[in-house]
Amino acid sequence: MKVYGYARVSTQEQAEEFDALNQQVARLKAAGATEVLIDIESGRNDERKQYNELLKLVQQNQVDEIIITRVDRLGRSVITIHKAIDVFVKHNVNLRILDAPVDPNSPFGWFSINQMSGLAEFESRLLSQRIRHGNNYFRQQLKYCVPPFGYAKDENQRLTPNNNIHPQSGKSYFELAKIIIDLTLSMRSLKDVCDYIYTEYEIVFSIAGLRDWVKNPALQGHTAYFFRKKKGVNREPIINFNTHEALITAATVEAIQRKLSENKKYRSSATSTRGDYPLAGLIKCAHCSGSMYRNFSRHKTKVEYIRCVNYNKPGKYHCENSKCTRLREIIAQTIATLCENAPHLIEHLETQSTTMQVVNTKDIDKFTNELSVLRGLRSSNPDIMEAIAKIEATINTLSTPTRIVDRDAFENAKRKIAIASQATFWESLDDSELRSALAEFVEKVEVDSSGIITPTFKLPLTLSSMRP
Template sequence: MIVELEKNRIIVGYARVSSREQAVDSQALEQQIARLKAAGATEIFQDIQSGSKNNRPALKELMTSISEGKIHEVIITRIDRIARSLPKLRECIEIFANRRVDLRVLDQEIDFTTSQGKLMVNLLGSLAEWETDLLSERVRHGKQYRRNKQVANESYPWGYKIVNDKYHLNESPFLCLISNRPSTYLELYYETDLTKLNALTVKEIARDCIDIFFNVKGATRALKVIFQKYGLAKINYRRNGSDGKFHWTVTGFIWWLSNPVLCGHTAYLQRINLGKGKRKKNQRENWELVYNTHSEHKLITDEEALEIQRILKFNHKKGPITNPELNETNSYREYAYQSGLVFCAECGSKCITKSAKRKHGGMYYYFACRYTGMGCENITSTRKQNIEDALIRTLVQRSQTITSELEPSPLPPEKSEKLKELESRLDALEKIPGFDPDMENLKNKIRKQITEEINPFISDSIVDKSTEEIIRVGNNLAIWHTLCPDDKVKVFQQIVHKITVHNGKVKEVILKI
């Protein structure tokens, strides 16, 4: 009878290593499994996770089977394979005792039924916990040492590599587009030197991804173009960079675009350690930022970084929309800037966009309260053109008010040295007799430069100007009406705080000045 009971005993083993590298490179997991099987285990539960994590899947499955009475004995190599925290270790041993399950530790002879054995378990558990704390402390000191030396982080964004503890742009050949392949590509098919195949480097692809984002003005749209251009499919892989895999989710792509490393800076403390192997992203304002650590290896300029954040902020502010705000030329549509700025004057909710067909062709575009008929009496929609007209009137009035408040100068403003030089060059060219197309192009170029010098509002650097400067020079209707949709998005989102509408009319335009 005793022999029969021994035959029916279910003996399992539990093996654990801390990381994938230990499991693959050092065969630590394989060695544990071999020892457990040699000791009599017929089934092995295995985890590749830190012992400080209490939600390991294989351990949870093992403890569930024990609670259900399916297991009679568990074999481990060391006591810290079960847990590295004393509370978790006590919890597991208590479950073993309650279900009368034997626990056999190959490297430590422990009798869990005696007081000496229980003392030994507590001592070993405390030592394992202490060792974990020491390891965490060493890691913290190591990271602090790296921060003090201002060296690159262990992980690095796509487009970079680490050379002598510094970020360097990765100029290694990565892939060759079909459109770029040489005519002799079949002869080079087995060639290991990718440069002969006109392969693009990691740096070139990374910069191209940034340019695509600027062209289409959106992360989701950019990824669609990137995946189509480079023939990439979605893969279930979490990392980009050292593993050579290339794929982004929308969130991951935005996180990459916003990484200070791309601007030549190094950011520390981007993630917070919550303990027990858990981490989360830290708030950007709490990062420890060191500027210009690798300025010769920038992917984007500081100005481009600001533009990226402006586009992301605008897209986030306007929220999801039915129709994309881009046309075939990859520029914003006419009233795209109004998204996220128009609110109901009665209930205060953000208005939604609508459209209707004209009788003689074309479309009308409106904003309407989302709660019309559900308690809000703001029934009539407001045309987007009427909103723009009211906005421009407000801007002109505000500009004229600011101008009138300034004390009039008895003398005209003195010309700048640059303006004098441009006028002198133009005057000299005008005195040259005859007609030359190249000469006329040069004259037109100088005339444009003179206009921009007189009226800085026309300059391409309008986004860099302050809100007050933009409004001050905008005392002319023509200035506002000549803006293209892209400039409207840049300018109006910068200077307008909110527009309220009620029953087809604009009630108030609130500026940021």
């Protein structure tokens, strides 16, 4: 019998500090869940990864029972909860709610779940309203959450110049912020500024962080909210002008923006180098395990090469791997290694294609019900005690997992590996097809500072990996 538990908390704080998640998981396992799926997200978000994975398993008829502690773990919306329960009922999955045992198939159970779902959504809406009122009051008081570099918060949580002394330079943080602005105007690039302030003052800024910092309206003396655009959020920024001492003027910001725009011509490519190319996202640095990005040479041939994303970062984030390895060389060596190791992949596949499953679930359910009836008699009759012992022994025998071989999946994966072992197959693919094909076989490709390329392969449609 496949019994899944589902646990959810809204925040990482609930999971770590209040131990709410561990409590749910412990109760679900004690109730008989063999596997527990966990989400740390709001119940109002229907895109929860493990929640949707649970629905997918139900639709594939891989679940017999689902256990939750409360109905609001499924969601904080009446519609979301009812959609989930409809899927459970349609696929004959039993839903067990530990804090409120109800049968969703019965009219009374449906009514009870409807009430609990409505209460869950009511609590969520009430909490959202309280948070909204609190945030509006926070903004009306011109309070600030995290002050930008050079500023601090006063006793009213408003922005004020940070006059604390920086230990390495003996200057205040506000004075250092002015120095960084001057350097941004005088130096050639933001990377040069980041390197200089780290070397001189041990102040760490990333290039993107420095770019965002100079654009922050707080530096012009304004307290602003929602000025950063977020994907899927269309909200007008709220700007309160001249609320504190300014670090820079609007003219200075415009001068910096013009300088950054002019610097684009020094880049090797005016367009983004991220995106659709073979092995995208799979090439890793062997030294820091960070990602490696694609770039183009400045020569007219525009040769593609790969470099560690952490090489240009300052201080403790810096990686020593300065090697620029040609992308086509990495692809060619990965394919050659895959063709060479295809026989070993097939051997590995044979050991991974079998699973252990309990196949007599219906008989187990039947004997379990009989056992419950006999135990409910609470009799000391020797015949009844002997019958209980025999049924328990039968259940234990039937519960022994049986080795199951998925022949279709095995043959399908074996056929894919056989095709991938032929060099002519790879030569016939364009870049888009090559990316899809490699993604099915390659888990990652590590490149070190000597240019040594080490691919790690995975079996098609499995999580099992093998390193040649």
